[in-house]
Amino acid sequence: MGATVLQVEVHPPRVKQMLALCCSAFSWQQLCNLEYIMLHKLHFSLGVPTISFLEHFMHKCVDVGQAEVSKTLEVQALARGVVELSLADYAFTNYTPSLLTICCLALADHKLQLLCLVDLHLGGHPEAALQDCLGKLQLLVAINGTLLTQMLPFHISKKCGLFLSSE
Known part of the structure; x- marks a missing residue:
């Protein structure tokens, strides 16, 4: 069984910042959808403190x-x-x-x-x-x-x- 790892992001990067890092290769919606797909594939359980x-x-x-x-x-x-x-x-x-x-x-x-x-x-x-x-x-x-x-x-x-x- 895998261990549960807790990660708390106090100052998450903004979508605008992420788009700049990707040289604006994606739209805002595409980036948000990509994030969702990655979290789903990695079986992330997002908790809220x-x-x-x-x-x-x-x-x-x-x-x-x-x-x-x-x-x-x-x-x-x-x-x-x-x-x-x-x-x-x-x-x-x-x-x-x-x-x-x-x-x-x-x-x-x-x-x-x-x-x-x-x-x-x-x-x-x-x-x-x-x-x-x-x-x-x-x-x-x-x-x-x-x-x-x-x-x-x-x-x-x-x-x-x-x-x-x-x-």
């Missing part, structure tokens, strides 16, 4: 007595859904996993109206970066509310106002 940060930050909140376990599980479920949505959007590749996680947790906390369960400054990120990421996440959730509703347990969707009735 953001999910690990979710659990880490939630444990911190419970350990210092900021939140009840039942409430943190709800926040974590909603934040996980928002994280999953963000993985499909290139706009979020600019953010470090810890920054993205803090913002997803803060947004989930706000949507569930749990009143500052998550400290935005827990990761030590600049205020401008936090506000930029939060703004983009709010837009992402607004645009993809229906999809997010389908990803979450019904009671959480209903509690945070994402549930859309068919009436």
Whole structure:
């Protein structure tokens, strides 16, 4: 059996940079398709460190007595859904996993109206970066509310106002 190797790319090269290295022999779409084919052929399992940060930050909140376990599980479920949505959007590749996680947790906390369960400054990120990421996440959730509703347990969707009735 092969060993699992973890590789974390903090500053991945941009597609534009890769195209320049290839002397513009490929289009943007061709390069993205080629990357997909190579990863598939190599049986890569792409993991996302953001999910690990979710659990880490939630444990911190419970350990210092900021939140009840039942409430943190709800926040974590909603934040996980928002994280999953963000993985499909290139706009979020600019953010470090810890920054993205803090913002997803803060947004989930706000949507569930749990009143500052998550400290935005827990990761030590600049205020401008936090506000930029939060703004983009709010837009992402607004645009993809229906999809997010389908990803979450019904009671959480209903509690945070994402549930859309068919009436």
